[in-house]
Amino acid sequence: MSQAYPAPPNLRDGKLEAALRVLELSVRRRLDGLLQGNHIGLVPGPGSEPGEARPYQPGDDVRRMDWAVTARTTEPHIRQTEADRELETWVVVDLSASLDFGTAGCEKRDLAVAATAAVAHLTRGGGNRIGALVATGERTVRVPARGGLMHARGLIRRVAETPRAPEGTRGDLAAAIEQLRRPPRRRGLAVVVSDFLGNGSPPGTELDWERPLRALSVRHDLLAVEVLDPRDLELPEVGTVVLADPETGRQREVETTPLLCREFAAAAAEHRERVAAALRRCGAGHLVLRTDRDWIADVVRFAVTRKRQWSDPSGTRPINGGRPAVIR
Known part of the structure; x- marks a missing residue:
C-alpha cells in the first residue's frame, strides 16, 4: 500500500544528486511565496x-x-x-546515531536534511546568509554563512553527505549549541534540528542542552525543529524484540507486553513534554516533524501561524502571549 503523504527522498540509495534535486523542487513548489515581504525569516517580528x-x-x-x-x-x-534587511541564519543539525533510524517513510536523518532544506529556502534571498554546524558526536562540520542559491545547495549537500557516526558514539547537542554561541555572531536566527532524545540528565533536572540554548536566545531568535519517529513514542505489541541504543551500543531483549507498551508510551510522553517545556523556557519556536506525516505541510502550518502572530492589527505584540506555536 502506498503512503498517503510525501516523504523526503531517500538519501542513501546512491543517487544523492537526484534525491537532493527532488527535495529542492518539493520544497520550492510548496513553500514559494509563503513569507513575502522585505524581511524574510521563520520567526518574523518588529526587529531589534x-x-x-x-x-x-x-x-x-x-x-x-x-x-x-x-x-x-x-x-x-x-x-x-x-528589522534587519539581511538575515543571518545558523542551523545546528544533530546527526547523532539516534537519528539513523526510521520505521515510516524515511529515517529521521533524512527528515533532518529536509528540515534544513526548508529553512535554507525560507531564509534565502535579499542578501540573507545561512551557515550550519553539523554534529554527529564523532565530528562537527562547520559550513560558513554565505548567501546565494549555489551556497544553499552546497550547504544541504554537505549536511546530506556527512558520514554517520560509528555505533556507540554518543551525541553532544549541548556542545554543538555552545560552538554556535562562541564566538558571538551578529543577531539573527538560530535553528536547532534534533530529536532531543539524548539529554544526559536525570528527570527533575535541567536538560543538558537547555543552558547553552537559553544563553543563545539572548542574542538570537530561536527555532527548534524536533524530528520524531512513531517508535520514539510507542511500541507495538509484536512479541519479543531486541531494543538497541545506537549511541551506547547497548542491547536488550524484551517482551512487548501491554504493560511494557503503556509504560514506554508514558515515559516517552513525559520526555516530550519535558523537552517542550525546556524550549518554552528558552523562548524558542517549536516545530515538530514526524517521519509518518506530511512534513512540508507541517512546516507550512508552522510558518503561517508564526506570520499571523505578527499580523496583529496593533502591530505591537504576537497573539497567545508570545508563546511559540507547536505543530504536532
Missing part, C-alpha cells in the same frame, strides 16, 4: 535594530523610551526599531 526617534503617543511601550532625546527636547520620545 535601533531606528529613528519619534514623539511618544498614548499606548506606546514605555520600555522603548529614548531618554536622551527626551531630555534634550523636553518632550517624551520613543526609539523605533527596525
